[in-house]
Amino acid sequence: MQTTEIRIVVQEFENIEELPVADRNLLLEARRITSQAYAPYSGFHVGAAILLDNGQIVLGNNQENSAYPSGLCAERVTLFYANASYPNSAVKTIAISASKNGALVEEPVKPCGGCRQALAEAELRFENSIRIILDGRDKILVLNGVESLLPLSFSKKSL
Numbered sequence: 001m002q003t004t005e006i007r008i009v010v011q012e013f014e015n016i017e018e019l020p021v022a023d024r025n026l027l028l029e030a031r032r033i034t035s036q037a038y039a040p041y042s043g044f045h046v047g048a049a050i051l052l053d054n055g056q057i058v059l060g061n062n063q064e065n066s067a068y069p070s071g072l073c074a075e076r077v078t079l080f081y082a083n084a085s086y087p088n089s090a091v092k093t094i095a096i097s098a099s100k101n102g103a104l105v106e107e108p109v110k111p112c113g114g115c116r117q118a119l120a121e122a123e124l125r126f127e128n129s130i131r132i133i134l135d136g137r138d139k140i141l142v143l144n145g146v147e148s149l150l151p152l153s154f155s156k157k158s159l
């Protein structure tokens, strides 16, 4: 038996002003689109902003449904919209924000497992790491690749 350790690196920023300017602008876009989420059932509004390698910024938010599983998270709405609109452009960065009762969540928002899997596919598809910015009132986290969100993931390499 052998034990191995998997390390992830997480950068913590105290507030949005601390972020490099391109990240700050992307996160501001994520915050803006959060307010347009369709989340009448959970009241949890999530917004995402994706920067593509062609310079385009694509925005999306969570879309709920009275048949709950038919809704979709902000990350996948945005990622699929980006891939559908610009199928040859790699995702460089995704910024994610969330609000409850109109206020930014205190703890940084963490993508669900399904969204992590979709982001992992997007990395492999274009063979580039995706930076991930997770917004919160108390701190903002930045990860330099999906491996940090989803280690030991399933991928086409296993097929």
Ligand code: THU
Pocket: 039, 042, 044, 045, 046, 061, 062, 063, 064, 071, 072, 073, 074, 075, 109, 110, 111, 112, 115
């Ligand atoms: N949600 C997202 O959009 N992204 C996440 O990372 C977590 C959860 C949405 C799904 C649902 O509309 C609401 O938040 C509550 O789970």
